[in-house]
Amino acid sequence: MTTCVFIDGAVGTTGLEIADRLAGHRDLSFITLSDEQRKDAAARRAALNDADIVILCLPDDAAREAVALIDNDRTKVIDASSAHRVADGWTYGFPELEPGQRDRVARARFVANPGCWPTGFLALVRPLVLAGLIPADWPVTVSGASGYSGGGKSMIAEYEAQSAAPTGFRAYGLGLAHKHIPEMTRYSGLAHPPLFAPAVAHAYRGMIVEVPLQLRAMPGAPSPADIHAALAAAYAGSNIVSVATLEDSRAMSQVEIERVGATDRLELFMFGNAETGQALLVAALDNLGKGAAGAAVQNLNILAGLPETEGLRL
Structure with a gap:
């Protein structure tokens, strides 16, 4: 049937x-x-x-x-x-x-x-809140860049018009009240809205979402390995969401906005520095895909x- x-x-x-x-x-x-x-x-x-x-x-x-x-x-x-x-x-x-x-x-x-932005943000943050590594009241920030197709027909026309000369990269959501913030807050389990700083890149599709963490200042001072282990456990066995190994992440020098191409995959990375007590969480996805x-x-x-x-x- x-x-x-x-x-x-x-x-x-x-x-x-x-x-x-x-x-x-x-x-x-x-x-x-x-x-x-x-x-x-x-x-x-x-x-x-x-x-x-x-x-x-x-x-x-x-x-x-x-x-x-x-x-x-x-x-x-x-x-x-x-x-x-x-x-x-x-x-x-x-x-x-x-x-x-x-x-x-x-x-x-x-x-x-x-939403596309919340997908990357929640994939990175929700497992860490559930594991108690990010306290619910922690001041979380999230930034990144999306392809211009995320802005719909009007933005696509703006970027692709014959007479258009748009910038290569522009920040927006400067009033800090983006429509994605309520779902980011609710489904992450955070007690306060994250500080969200989105941007649009001169690329049709693709997305990079970044969440920086000052691990040394967080309760218990979790290590980069602790953060990675929680993410890896959350998506073990998934055919759609993958978490790069620490070894693979250490070997990388960049993450391109076109990283996953026109696919429905969601790739997560944890870049950490144990000496400085810092971590940068990155999600790569297609804004039109996953x-x-x-x-x-x-x-x-x-x-x-x-x-x-x-x-x-x-």
């Missing part, structure tokens, strides 16, 4: 990436709407209610409106927008977040896809009871 899927917003950046991954996917059938039907409220309502699983690739307000159009108690929803990431009744769609999270996703009806479309397909597989990595680019 096939699972019927409807991608609402299938012609957007994330929607196209999801559709590409699902092409040829076993055990799935699809509801598709023509350009004219997408503008027809009745046709959209019917598609939303006829599907077994709906994936929303819409702006936040439109995602909320789409959920309101579903008037049955059967259709499951994966929302790739930020509308429901900290909303009551929604399960956070990061299966690797902590023990038991994958089962929560499997039992859920409403799943909120994580940071968006790849995560949606992974969650779809879990909801449908299919192999978790089916259709993923690993």
Whole structure:
């Protein structure tokens, strides 16, 4: 028996990436709407209610409106927008977040896809909070750079316009109130919001997320080896998230924003200096892969009871 899927917003950046991954996917059938039907409220309502699983690739307000159009108690929803990431009744769609999270996703009806920045941040920080290595009240900072496709159609057009001459790197979120901060705070288990300093690079896709730690100042002064051991244990056996060995990390001189390419992998690194008591945690991912479309397909597989990595680019 096939699972019927409807991608609402299938012609957007994330929607196209999801559709590409699902092409040829076993055990799935699809509801598709023509350009004219997408503008027809009745046709959209019917598609939303006829599907077994709906994936929303819409702006936040439109995602909320789409959920309101579903008037049955059967259709499951994966929302790739930020509308429901900290909303009551929604399960956070990061299966690797902590023990038991994958089962929560499997039992859920409403799943909120994580943001790309929170995916890298939480992968690095949540295991360390759970292990007691980062106290819940510790002042955590996070920075990095994302490809400009993370800004959606408007930013893509800005960077790719024939007359455009955008900078190679620019900081943003300077009001320190980025929309990702609530989910970073809630799902990390931190008592206070992290100081988040994001930037955009002149690259279409890719992402580097960095969390520096002054280990010598932290309770118990954990060593770089302690930090690495907690991360390695958290993702042991994962086909999607990997943690570089200490030996491999020591041999590296750089981490490129294109590190994982157009894949759905998430690669984690711990660069440490035992003498100075410092560590730099780094996550490399594709903002359109594990940071968006790849995560949606992974969650779809879990909801449908299919192999978790089916259709993923690993």
